[in-house]
Structures are given as C-alpha cells and as structure tokens.
Amino acid sequence: MPMQRRDFLTRMMTGVSVLGATQLNAQWITAPPYIERAGAPHVGKVLAAIQPHADDIALLCAGTVAKLLNEGYTGYMIRATNDDMGDEVGDPGTPGENVYRNEREVDEQTRVLGLKKHFSLQYPNHRMSDVSRNELICRLIFLFRFLKVDTVFCYDPWGHDEENPDHYVLGHCVEAASWMAGRIHDYPEQIAAGFEAQTVKDKYYYARRPEITRVVDISSTVEKKIDANLANMAKGPGGHHGSRLRAQLAKEGKKLPLLGDDDVTADRNYIREFVLEPSRVLGQKYGLQYAEAFHYLGPMANAIETPTRMDEYIRKNAVPLR
Secondary structure (H helix, E strand, O other), X not given: OOXXXXXXXXXXXXXXXXXXXXXXXXXXXXXXXXXXXXXXXXXXXXXXXXXXOOOHHHHHOHHHHHHHHHOOOEEEEEEEEOOOXXXXXXXXXXXXXXXHHHHHHHHHHHHHHOOOOEEEEEEOOOOHHHOOHHHHHHHXXXXXXXXXXXEEEEEOOOOOOOOOHXXXXXXXXXXXXXXXXXOXXXXXXXXXXXXXXXXXXXXXXEOOOOOOXXXXXXXXXXXXXXXXXXXXXXXXXXXXXXXXXXXXXXXXXXXXXXXXXXXXXXXXXXXXXXXXXXXXXXXXXXXXXXXXXXXXXXXHHHOOOOOXXXXXXXXXXXXXXX
C-alpha cells in the first residue's frame, strides 16, 4: 500500500525525535546554546585553527583558540589560500605583494596567539571551487594524522548564504577529513609510513547563522584577539585603522578620546570598539563581556564509531561465562 502523506510526516517526526535524543549536533533545533567558560583542563590535546584567508581566525575565533591554548592545548595554524586577491577596502596592492604581506602577517598572528606553526596550502584566493576536493581532503588528513589533531576550527560546512566559495569548499573538506583521518583504509600509505589513524573529535565551526550550539566566553583572552587582529594589516578591519583615523581627524582639527594620544592606543581601542563589537554584543546577550559563537560538534557526533555508552554498559553488566 502506498504511504500516505500523513503517515510519512508522522514517521519523519518520530525519526527527528529519536535523532534529537541521541545526537548533540541536532540540539540547535530546540535548545539554547551551551555556554563554555574558562577553566577546563585540556593538557595533551592538539587543535588546528583552519582558515581560508588571513583574517578569518582573527575575526571569528581567536579568543576561543587563545582560551584553549591557555587551558593546555597545543595548536597549529592552517591557511588554505595564498590571499593573492588582497583587500579592496584597505591597501589592495598587487597579487604578488598581497601574497607576501599576508604570509608574513599570518606568521605574526600564529606567534601572538601562541600557535606552534603556520601551514599554508597556497591555493588561489576565491578559486577553491576549482580545487580537487580529494586532493585537499588528503592533505588535511595527512596534517591531522601528523599533528595528532583532536579539535578543529573552520567555517561551518553547512552554513547558509556563504558568498565566498573558499569558505564552504574548505568547510566541507575539513569535515570529511576529520572523519576519514580516523579510518585506516583511507590513504593507508600514510599509515604504512608510520602515522596513526586520528579521528578529530571536536569541531568548532564558525557560526554566523542560526546553527549556534555553543557560545564561548572569551573575556579572559580578548587582548589576544586584539593582538591577532592588530597583526592582520593587509586584510580585514584590524591593523592600523585606528591610527589612520586618529591622523585624519587631527588634520581636521578633531580628536576622539577613544583613540588616545598615541598610535598603539588608537589601533587597539579601534579594534576593541568597532571590530570586536559583534563579540561584545553576543557576550551581552548571554551575560558575558565578550563571546564567540560556534556550531559545535563533539564526540557524540561520532557515536556510531565511538560507542562510549556501550563500553560503559558492558563494564557494568558483563558477567563471566559459565
């Protein structure tokens, strides 16, 4: 007998109820976000801060990256493109100049955040739709296994209304590589070369749409977020915009008390007031000074392959064979 529409909807809603009870990554449908605060120990863990462009980490998750590093993580920067398109708003430069400046500035962001190394994959900016996704996935799997990555930061692969193809292409490849890196039959030559399978357990996807499942309190690391944006001079709204505005106002016989009496104060306070405004507004919504938002997937997202509840059940209920 053909399934009636009413029966289909009933079964579908039943399925959604089951999924909602077993998969934490579906909690955004009905639940408020979890508030992650400072203090949890993470000694021995490794994170990869992954960005398509030079300004993404600084703008969207530098505070959380710095927070986890403070709590014991070791971290690495992975940048997918060479940023040759530059920044039409600031100092565009030539493509060659943009590549050089952005590489140096991401190295500086890596340093000020406390990350150990910057890996640049050097794909053309805004052209990642042309990239072989299998090639990119393989390169990411290699890095995840080599570095023993537990946690990744990247664009949400399922975020809505992303105009830049680099954002969603990289997000999709990071998600696939996070899973495949833990499977010994995917790229077994890497296993033969001595690298162990390494499933990425925690994913902090930059949440710019309704899929927010975790809000992280970055009040204690907001100065690090300012440092990262200050290093990002060639691209993005950080860098020396404050000191430039201060100089322009001085030519007009004006000043903003916010910008202080020197360029360093002007640059930092400009970032704090204007660039960090979204972090401040989000924090106020949840009773925090500053915050960052994520579509977070934790270990339960891989419950089929990491049956921790089953292990616990066996431990409590297994009896000797007679």
